[in-house]
Amino acid sequence: MNDLLLERIAHEFGTPCYVYDLDQISHQVDVLREALTGARLFYAVKANPCGAILKNLATKDVGAEVISMGELERAVHAGIKPENIVLGGPRQDTQLIGRALDLGVRLFSIDSVSQWESWKPFLRADLYFVLRVNPALDPRTHEHLATGAAESKFGLTFAETRVLASEVQAHAQLAGFHVHAGSQITATEVYDEIFEVLEPLYNENPNCRYLDIGGGYGVPGFELEAFRQRVLAFAQKFELQVILEPGRFLVAEAGVLLTSVLHHKAGALHHIIADAGMADLLRPALYGAKHPIRVLHHAPAKLLADVDGPLCENADRLARNVNLPELKGGEILVVEQAGAYGFAMSSNYASSYRPAEVVIQGGQYRLARQRESLSDLIRLELL
Ligand SMILES: *Cc1c(COP(=O)(O)O)cnc(C)c1O
Secondary structure, three states, X not given: OOHHHHHHHXXXXXXXXXXXXXXXXXXXXXXXXXXXXXXXXXXXXXXXXOHHHHHHHXXXXXXXXXXXXXXXXXXXXXXXXXXXXXXXXXXXXXXXXXXXXXXXXXXXXXXXXXXXXXXXXXXXXXXXXXXXXXXXXXXXXXXXXXXXXXXXXXOEOHHHHXXXXXXXXXXXXXXXXXXXXOOOEOOOHHHHHHHHHHHHHHHHOOOOOEEEOOOOEOOOOOOHHHHHHHXXXXXXXXXXXXXXXXXXXXXXXXXXXXEEEEEEEEOOOEEEEEOOOOOOOOHHHHHOOOOOEEEOOOXXXXXXEEEEOXXXXXXOEEEEEEEEOOXXXXXXXXXXXXXXXXXXXXXXXXXXXXXXXXXXXXXXXXEEEOOOOHHHXXXXXXX
């Protein structure tokens, strides 16, 4: 993103502030569509539920993958058509199921046998289900992101999947099988293991038309070409339409977090205290995620410092060992690759006001969400 534009945004809307480039998100959509022609795209809303992003994706006919009432309502509110929504995830209680059906959602991913029991009163011939299989493999990613490991809470065991496959076909449509093996996957061999698990299921259920291969494509470093070849080979073998559920891949690199330097402390280590921390961007504290950080307008590096947040918490840190120029305070830092699971995981911890969100499109910027204020913090309180 253009530094002059980022500087204007920081001055106009203050910091901390998230900035998303909608054109870059659209470009990522095109990249996936070109790689896997004919695939259906369902954006994983949890990566970044910003209404301006959802609305922009709706205009590109991208669907949504939702797992909660809030995501479902938000996606529809932003203009994503219910027939372009897949509801999945561990929740799916009767309230969520009922609302999704009322809105016109017709595609669902079943995550557990107990969930299937909740579904029984609602079953009809025009509802389509994919069964989420737990592939019981090592997705070679951070423990918190390893949804495909046997010990994780996600998906059905292979044996359960077999039983449910015939039950679904007796009462509704079995669209296919679903694997979301983890997030931030870069080792594409993982997909070979997934297809080994799925092969017998598709052999046993030749009526299936879809392959839902989930999301989780790592940023940076996902080998899209290797992924493409593996997915297409499997899909062609069984004549399946591919369903993709990208979250991070569409938005991570299209977003930055702007934060201002408050103080510089030189003790055993240099610490730059910024006005954004774990309440605004939790990933470094939660996963040890590494975000590149730079100063707006290039200047030669002079010191190696931790960039910390403003809260009283040792985990309140944005990055360790960052090369930075001499900083006096007031400079603006750009935290890169912050478009996914950034604002989405932000909180009001320590009564922090959540940051403003700004979007850029066609070289123009506009405020997409105001910075919170006291009234947002106390709005629901009854004193
Ligand atoms: C989180 C999630 C995704 C998206 O994951 P990314 O790593 O953001 O691509 C896709 N599908 C399911 C079922 C998920 O839970």
